[in-house]
Amino acid sequence: MATLAQHQHSPDDTIHGHGLRMTGQRRAVYDVLMGERNHPTAVEVFTKVRGQVPNISLATVYNCLETLTDCGLVKIVTHERGPSRYCPNLKDHAHFFCDSCGEVSDLPLRARKRPQDVWEVPENITISHHQVAFRGECPKCAKKKNLKSEARNPKSK
Amino acid sequence: MATLAQHQHSPDDTIHGHGLRMTGQRRAVYDVLMGERNHPTAVEVFTKVRGQVPNISLATVYNCLETLTDCGLVKIVTHERGPSRYCPNLKDHAHFFCDSCGEVSDLPLRARKRPQDVWEVPENITISHHQVAFRGECPKCAKKKNLKSEARNPKSK
DNA sequence: CACCTTATCAAGAACAATTCCTATTTAAGT
DNA sequence: ACTTAAATAGGAATTGTTCTTGATAAGGTG
Numbered sequence: 001m002a003t004l005a006q007h008q009h010s011p012d013d014t015i016h017g018h019g020l021r022m023t024g025q026r027r028a029v030y031d032v033l034m035g036e037r038n039h040p041t042a043v044e045v046f047t048k049v050r051g052q053v054p055n056i057s058l059a060t061v062y063n064c065l066e067t068l069t070d071c072g073l074v075k076i077v078t079h080e081r082g083p084s085r086y087c088p089n090l091k092d093h094a095h096f097f098c099d100s101c102g103e104v105s106d107l108p109l110r111a112r113k114r115p116q117d118v119w120e121v122p123e124n125i126t127i128s129h130h131q132v133a134f135r136g137e138c139p140k141c142a143k144k145k146n147l148k149s150e151a152r153n154p155k156s157k
Numbered sequence: 158m159a160t161l162a163q164h165q166h167s168p169d170d171t172i173h174g175h176g177l178r179m180t181g182q183r184r185a186v187y188d189v190l191m192g193e194r195n196h197p198t199a200v201e202v203f204t205k206v207r208g209q210v211p212n213i214s215l216a217t218v219y220n221c222l223e224t225l226t227d228c229g230l231v232k233i234v235t236h237e238r239g240p241s242r243y244c245p246n247l248k249d250h251a252h253f254f255c256d257s258c259g260e261v262s263d264l265p266l267r268a269r270k271r272p273q274d275v276w277e278v279p280e281n282i283t284i285s286h287h288q289v290a291f292r293g294e295c296p297k298c299a300k301k302k303n304l305k306s307e308a309r310n311p312k313s314k
Numbered sequence: 315c316a317c318c319t320t321a322t323c324a325a326g327a328a329c330a331a332t333t334c335c336t337a338t339t340t341a342a343g344t
Numbered sequence: 345a346c347t348t349a350a351a352t353a354g355g356a357a358t359t360g361t362t363c364t365t366g367a368t369a370a371g372g373t374g
Contacts, residue, residue: 021341023351042331057353062332078237080288081361083331094276099285107276118270119251119289124296128256131237132276133288139281178370180322199360214324219361238332240360316374323368334357341350 011073018071028052029064030088033074039085039095039104077104079133094132100141107134168230175228185209186221187245190231196242196252196261234261236290251289257298264291 011030012022032040032048040048046061065086068074077085079097085104087095094107115121115130137145168187169179189197189205197205203218222243225231234242236254242261244252251264272278272287294302 019350021350023340025352055353057355059333059354060352063351078235080235081241081331084238094272096278096282096284107278110275110277113275115251115275115289115291118267118272118275119264119291120267121253121264121291122296124299125253125291125293126299127253127291127293129292131290131292132272134272134276134278134282134284135286135288136282136284139279142281142283176321178321180369182323212324214326216325216362217323220322223362238360318373319371321368321370324366326364328363329361330359331361332357332359335355337353339350339352342348344345344347 011068011071014071014073015067020067020071025049025053025056025060026064026067028056029061030068030073033068033086033088037088039077039087041083041085043083045086078131079104094134096134096136096138098138098141099135100137100145103138103140105138168225168228171228171230172224177224177228182206182210182213182217183221183224185213186218187225187230190225190243190245194245194263196234196244198240198242200240202243235288236261251291253291253293253295255295255298256292257294257302260295260297262295 011027015022015026028049029045031052032045038044042058042062042065045065046056046058049056049061065074065076069076069086072090073088075087075090077087077095079085079095087106089106092109094109096105096107097103115132116127121127168184172179172183185206186202188209189202195201199215199219199222202222203213203215206213206218222231222233226233226243229247230245232244232247234244234252236242236252244263246263249266251266253262253264254260272289273284278284
């Protein structure tokens, strides 16, 4: 019951609710994710977390991330054979991946909308999850590119 | 220019349009994909294609799949760290993955609908691609499960 | 047709991300 | 303190994919 998480108050309670313990390693991993919501990879979490728990192993980071995911405290985000990324935003949302800078950001689901409004899902199919990814260029990168092309070609507006 | 494919008639023309050749291996791989539209993995294509080209190598199958993808003749489908799958349906569509039998099927985009209708995409973001996956249970598996629970518990309707 | 150039291929090595294994450590509940 | 199960570090193993290399094949040109 992953949704349990939303009705309880602390991540500790949620983890205990699954019969598991909130260890130093798990807390450190969770704190990294909550701290900067950059959708880091396991390796990125690993290097960050080493600041707090200097001899944590990568395998333990993977274990912690799996535990947190199983408890519903974080979501795992996969995109086109790249390394998995982790996201503490529990609301229903899609992801945007910038092709030039690699930045990942959250796109909230609009109120009273469902994916089924856009794709034809036969009604005898039961949907339990959906995963939606957009790719393109983020505003920062678009701006940067414009500046560059102006520099090359100053006359063109 | 991947969209070229839709305006030309034969896959050969499309491949030639990219300065490449339609070889026996590429045709065999393409034919397997067009034949059974089951979203096979590279390994599945490999074993199928061996019937036509007995000593093709797995690396060549990967190369052919990449070439066909680059030319816009097929789409690559990734899902949650599983092996990539390949799909010759060039229309805009999402995918449904059955959690019990692993079947993959296409869900067409509804007419005059866009993913942006459902998720809030800041309008200064440029979207070039989207990838949408649904998970759940297909009708066949749902039926199977019902039969089983009836057998266990014949009174319950 | 002979020649040249480039694309393509098979086979296996290399690689990246993740998972598995095992012995050791830690923690919770008596 | 004792018992039992959970958690960890470290490294080996696995999986899916890409890279490298030398050989082969094909198209275009004189």
